[in-house]
Amino acid sequence: MRKNPDIWMKWTPANGLNQHGIQTRILKRGIELLEVGGKVVYSTCSINPIENEAVIHRVLAEFDGAVELVDATSSLPGLKFSPGMESWLVASRNLEFYNTFEEVDEKWKTTIRPQMFPPKAEDREKYHLNRCIRILPHQQNTGAFFVAVLRKIKELNTKDDSKQATEMECDANDQSKKRENEDNLPHNQRKKRRKEIYREDPFVFFKEEEVVWKDIQSFYKISDSFDSKCLLTRCLVGKKKNIYLTSDAVRNLVVTNQSTIKFINTGVKAFVRCDNKNMKCAFRIANDGLDSIFPYIGDDRKVYIPKDDLITLLLNDNPQKSPPIITLSEVVQKQVKDLSLGSCVLIYREDSKDDKTPLVIHISGWRGATSLRCYMDKHSTVHLLRLLGGDISKYDINKFQRAKDDECENDEHCEETDEKEETEKDDEKCENDAKSGAENLVKQSS
Structure with missing residues (x-):
């Protein structure tokens, strides 16, 4: 919380609910890779039991005796910590707390799962969750940490995995035989194997006679020694929005492998479209690639x-x-x-x-x-x-203080509004009293 102050405004219980499944899969994969007798350390920077003890409990329950929780306290002399939790509540996004999965509203059952709840009271001694280590920030002026050491004491129950592996092996053998038969065919009868093509925006490199480049070169007086073939865009037709610069080696790599390698991004932004009626060139220089093209600019x-x-x-x-x-x-x-x-x-x-x-x-x-x-x-x-050495006070604004000030202004505005409404009510009451008094005087005189 101290390392990441934004968490005070952004955090919700849903964050931990989302992490539970991911953390469980990571830990299970680590245990699968262990030899019998090997140990794995599960550690997080969270104090949320959904990401910590719930994950440990779920893994211990699913592996059913193949893994045990190790008491590692003797290995940490002098460290201040708290034991692991053996019971906890599970909260929804709206901070509605539940003791058991049966209590959970239907609308939350897609995000809150049965495995997130603690073991039953009669099963707590079986899992020894108190052997987990909780390091709280106030105990020795540190961040928060959760640590658990697990030991693999026997082979996992992998019958289903073995069956799946056998099926995959059979499929692989069939594919291998199919390829052998295909290789034995004459060259002109072989089926062409289709390569997987990733559907990304294309990398379109400039040609020697690129119309856009002529305008840019003329406007910025760029020397002829600059290789415009290393410039590229991400659109084949239509207006080019951004122009990127790469090295000659990167260009060759992209051009020769664009159908087999998935390129996400490449190059630095050199020019950006900036349409303006009074401009002779439709592109401005981008800071990202300025240092690369600076020596060539007139x-x-x-x-x-x-x-x-x-x-x-x-x-x-x-x-x-x-x-x-x-x-x-x-x-x-x-x-x-x-x-x-x-x-x-x-x-x-x-x-x-x-x-x-x-x-x-x-x-x-x-x-x-x-x-x-x-x-x-x-x-x-x-x-x-x-x-x-300039003045940065304009930008040196504490966002938490600003939020607090805005809240105070809103409170003051609400108070002023309440006072105004009370004043208007008092004025209206006085006016009504005056009218009633005048009517009584008229009745008495008549």
Whole structure:
């Protein structure tokens, strides 16, 4: 809980319910791989019995005497801990607690399983769950841990597994014979074996006469030494959204194995489509691949920016309120005066007076009609501001304190609303009393 503060807001009992099955399968597989007499240590960073004792109880029950829980306390002298739990309640997502599976509502029986409940009182001594080790955070100022040591004392009951293995072996022999018979046939009579093809978006590498590349190369004055055949997109038809850059070796690997290897992602994002009526090029430079293509970009799209101006651009990250060019230094104004609208590279070079390597920063920027801005995500912005000595108080916000403040504001608003309603009720009551008094006076006078 201390290592992961987000868990206070995100955690629900369903988290443990989901983990129970996964953890059980992992532990069972580990025990299956053990030799007789071997040990396996099951450990988690959770204190939820559904992920801990319930898993141990389920495995011990299913293996029925082939595995035992070892008392490992003598191996941990000086360690403060609590014994394992022998009884617990199982909670639904809505924090409805149940003692037995029979009590569970029908709507929860798909997520709450019978194996999650503790053993019956008369069976507790059989499983010795108190031999488990629970290390709680307050005991010695650590994180929470659960540890259980299990020993395999005899072979598992694997009759069903053996039967399944035998059937698989028979199938394998049949397939082998089938392949042998096929290999004995003449070459022209053999059936072609179909390779499994994974249905992923294609990796379409640029050709030498790529129309999109001509516009990009012309706009950014990219030198001819840059190999455009290492650029790729993920769409065969239609507008290309992102353009990625790979090395020549990776390109050859993808091209020659695209039908047999499942490629998920490759390359770094170099250009991003940014449609704008006033732009001569439909793609802007992406920060991800900027360092790779920077040496090839012409000087026309490079702007050298002083430290103070760069801090100003980083602090003004709202694209609707980008800093006007006239508010920046004359050095920057002169460089962008004749610069056409569109993407550019902002370069900061630290003045180094000693032998230390100067700090050099390359950022993807945008030259607007009257403004200049930089493309940078929040985390990178904070990092650069720290390097430059800028003010990061704008981004240094404690989300827990902000949530607490918002809650207080809501409470104050509710109190103000209640006071207003009470005042309105009092005014209405006074008005009604006044009307009643006036009516009584009229009756008395008449």
